[in-house]
Amino acid sequence: MNFSVSEENYIKCIYHLQQDTGMVNTNALAAEMQTKAASVTDMLKKLSSKKILQYEKYHGFKLTDNGRKVALSVVRKHRLWEYFLVEKLGFEWDKVHDIAEELEHISSNELIERLQQFLGNPSFDPHGDPIPDSNGKIPKLNQVNLATLQLNKTAVVSSVANQSPQMLEMLKHYSIRIGSSIKLLKRFEFDGSLEIKVGKQASCIISEPIAKNLFVHYE
Amino acid sequence: MNFSVSEENYIKCIYHLQQDTGMVNTNALAAEMQTKAASVTDMLKKLSSKKILQYEKYHGFKLTDNGRKVALSVVRKHRLWEYFLVEKLGFEWDKVHDIAEELEHISSNELIERLQQFLGNPSFDPHGDPIPDSNGKIPKLNQVNLATLQLNKTAVVSSVANQSPQMLEMLKHYSIRIGSSIKLLKRFEFDGSLEIKVGKQASCIISEPIAKNLFVHYE
């Protein structure tokens, strides 16, 4: 079946919301989609009639198996394009989201399969988010918040929660990237800030808010 | 100013039509856009009010300077994406048009500038059509139809008029590509077929219809 740009954006958005909250409600979706609740209800009816949603009036909704499949294919395209934009075209990671938001709706399947190959079958996008494969399987990574890392352990940065330009600026300053190895040297009681060693650089101190935005995995 | 996908498709189509015929008429545009004359009239009014067209009721229309600028930017994007699809993703040239028809509407200017650089600033797309630069300037090539080439002259294939899979199959058989050098050895009176030498291969004979679809330039 074929979906409009608008439908695909709704489906993807519902997918992301239900990752957190299980069943999704109208107002939350309206807020996330930057539209009005009435518009959401209209779309819910439509997606429901297309068997994308399990939808009970007044009682929330969630994706069907097929709906989740559609969502994952859009997510896959989004993240592969983001990878392309950063790795091949040299964009900064905080500039790619809006462009990928358009590119994810290009319909050709062969295009996305070839793109994936051309990129070397990446598993994670520039923000560290996993890229579903063509069957909708998502690579998993046992990641843990940097703020909760054990003392004197070394781990590798795997993703960043806040992907704003402000965060990017901060991380650039510390030369922290996805893939950087970080060793936790000391945790300061006073404000929760951490002394860390990034790669082979001299140790430095990062604030708790920064640490909480960074996820790492072992080995 | 911003244009919808539909508007951009119309503008580009008008541009191509007026290359041949000067002033464009409603029915021709409807045929090319695979739609109805009434729909075209509606769009003409809209584009006219946006100063994209000089439009006189019942008397045809053509693009304004600004309209031509918009058209060229869409053509530019179309051809750069086609180049990407063939040269980077390994598509055959007869498979790329429809995909580029979607990709040409991605709006980011920075994207297209970076894409151009990434591709090495190509001047011609996989079909041999010129790629306008960011100012709308079009590279020119003094090309001539292969059927009219002088005897015993060597020239380089620069573009192909008919870009169908059938034509591609034919050209593959003869190992003729854009950039192939061709020497005209003999012209047969009977049916206009030509004996040619492609690169360093043994000479072969091509039919007049094939020859008429191939354009070449000297040196």
Added chain:
DNA sequence: TTTTATTTTTAGATTTGTCTAAAATTTATT
């Protein structure tokens, strides 16, 4: 358990892009 507040849905309009059928205009033919 009423009453109040919040959430969600419906009703009715609007915009964009399309269509068919009919009217208007131009072009071609007698």
Added chain:
DNA sequence: AATAAATTTTAGACAAATCTAAAAATAAAA
């Protein structure tokens, strides 16, 4: 010049996606 044919435009309708304002249903508070 009058008539026929072709082209183009208008009139009116429709589907998709959105909106505002009002009604209906549910949840929370008194």
